[in-house]
Amino acid sequence: MSDMITADLVDLDLSADTKEAAARALAERMVALGRVTDLEGFLADVAAREAQMPTGLDGGIGIPHCRSEHVTEPTLGFGRSAAGIDFGAADGPADLIFLIAAPAGADDAHLTILSSLARQLMNTEFTDALRAVGDAAAAAALIRGDEAPAESGAEGAAEGVQSAERASEDTAAASGAASADAAAVSTAQAPESGDPSDSGERPFRIVAVTSCPTGIAHTYMAAESLENAGREAGVEVVVEPQGSAGFTRLDPAVIAAADGVIFAHDVPVREKERFAGKPTVDVGVKAGINRPGELITEVRGKAERGEATGGSAPTPVERAGDSSEGYGTKLRKWLMSGVSYMVPFVAAGGLLIALGFAIGGWEVNKAPSVMDHFAWTQVDSWGALLFQIGGVAFQFLVPVLAGYIAYGMADRPGLVPGFVGGAISLTINAGFLGGLAAGLIAGGVVMAIQKVKIHPAVRGIMPVVVIPLISSAIVGFLMFVVIGKPIAEAQKGMTDWLNGLSGANAVLLGALLGLMMCFDLGGPVNKVAYTFATAGIAVASPSDSAMKIMAAVMAAGMVPPLAMALATTVRAKLFTPTERENGKAAWVLGASFISEGAIPFAAADPLRVIPASMAGGAVTGALSMAFDATLRAPHGGIFVVPLIGNPFLFLVAIAAGVCVTTALVVVLKGMRKSAPGTVSAGTAGSPTAPAEAKQPVAA
Secondary structure (H helix, E strand, O other): OOOOOOHEEEOOOOOOOHHHHHHHHHHHHHHHOOOOOOHHHHHHHHHHHHHHOHHHEEEEEEEOEEEEOOOOOOOEEEEEEEEEEEOOOOOHHHEEEEEEEEOOOOOOOHHHHHHHHHHHHOOOHHHHHHHHOOOOHHHHHHHHHOOHHHHOOOOOOOOOHHHHHHHHHHHHHHHHHHHHHHHHHHHOOOOOOOHHHHOOOOOOOEEEEEEEEOOOHHHHHHHHHHHHHHHHHOOOOEEEOOEEEOOOOOOHHHHHHHEEEEEEOOOOOOOOOHHHOOEEEOHHHHHHHOOHHHHHHHHHHHHOOOOOOOOOOOOOHHHHHHOOOOHHHHHHHHHHHHHHHHHHHHHHHHHHHHHHHHHHHHOOHOOOOOOOOOOOOOHHHHHHHHHHHHHHHHHOHHHHHHHHHHHHHHHHHHHHHHHHHHHHHHHOOOOHHHHHHHHHHHHHHHHHHOOOOOOHHHHHHHHHHHHHHHHHHHHHHHHHHHOOOHHHHHHHHHHHHHHHOOOOOHHHHHHHHHHHHOOOOOHHHHHHHHHHHHHOOOOOOOOOOHHHHHHHHHHHHHHHHHHHHHHHHHHHHHHHHHHHHHHHHHHHHHHHOOHHHHHHHHOOOHEEEEEEEHHHHHHHHHHHHHOEEOOOOOOOHHHHHHHEEEEHHHHHHHHHHHHHHHHHHHHHHOOOOOOOOOOOOOOOOHHHHHHHHHHOOOO
């Protein structure tokens, strides 16, 4: 800590009037000392962190901070503003500004020191001393903990910021003491309301987890604030700060003895399942700093009422999204969760079925079970084996779809009722639509059960007995008795309608599916079209219309990457060197029906690439339907051409769409006029394109 902050890094007369200017002023001091190698790059990292969440704190404190590759060693800058600077705190501007710069690979010792500073900011004597200190050297000494200046009037104000070794020892000692204490009382009963000091009973116990995006400042400030509030309320609070340097897990005995849990976090809590079945308050990290007393009161109230809401890890939607997302966004993610888990079953089962047809002929679906008849030397037997394995894989499509929609909504407790509902959907011939409904119902039922007040004695069996039992019974009743038959009728009606499509109607459907396949290149809209097609052929004897739809969808999905590959070949000067390299890979990706091969191009120039791709995809989808091309395999690209009905015309449809998209891209990019000295739309984002291209997902 002796060189983390010096007098040269202190500005007691900070004249900046905005948080950006304040960060720049302090960062320039770091640059002058060689602590920061790239001023603009470092400030961009600070701004990115600030965009995640304002760094202003109640009490007139601003604490902008980040981890950056432009920082050579952990550094702390301090500025004092007479006018105050707005850092987004609820109580107004900040006059004490700390800029924390941590290297991308900062060592644990320095991060421990930074966490100690964060905790000290909760000490009013420390902040009062900083407001009163008269010169930069004294301010640096106070922050380092070298001394507490007499004029500050704050005895011991810097005790919390000593050295990495002292802080680490204190942390270990506190953890050990808490573990020993919890072990001694792990069998104690739940507390009763009232002051524990009056009855001689043990105090109410809370375990807490704090974390913030950077894991440096707010994480430890929230921990200190909760601990202080706990002492004032006569409550034992043991905190697990999950910071940048990793975290020391609370002893299982401490968690077992706890009466309640507080999560104050802005990033997912790691290993959240450890706190299963306990009354829980789940808030952002700033709430842990600004209103810890309210959180303690709230969790005590939940414990008295028998509420247990904090058992499971965040659902996939919560892990991937934002707590402020609307219902529509969450619904899309729930559905995509089911589709993403279903696609591998589609690919594996479909290709096995296709290989079965290729080896055993078109009558292979009438072959007897290989359990009854299998000849090692007969090709037909091997074809039948592959076909029947693929058929078994296809039987999982609807249950997996339903199960993982429920999983996206309610995490693991949703799997059992989701799979049960999906299997019932197959039993009653409700098909794909029934699977969607079963997954949503199962997830909703589990979420509702988890909100019910329960007695502490049954919390432990809720995830493995109570929730699966009740939710499966409810979902099964609804699917068998209430909504199953109407959905099955709707599924039959849609199938009959598709079977009756011909002429212009079929061509229009092909164009629509082509537009959807090329709209977001593997995203939700693409997956809707793809799932619609695969659901139609996921039966033992798919209809001719279903196989035409599958052919149109696969053909259209191959167009964007093939067109980008062709465009980079015929007009290379319109593309960056990186894009030209991606174009070479796009040949293979497009031929394999991996639409994501065009993502690097679409990300760099969406206004030209996406409309052009959609136009080509619509042409291909329409022509494929007009040519009556059929496809029994759900994947494979040109590698399953022998299994395509009318393969030559199928390839003609793809070629037509590729030519349309290529021509439009070349024309649109050629019309682009870039002002001198500016970066063209075609190059924006290209540095990240190779990484995108290396991670294709099945179309």
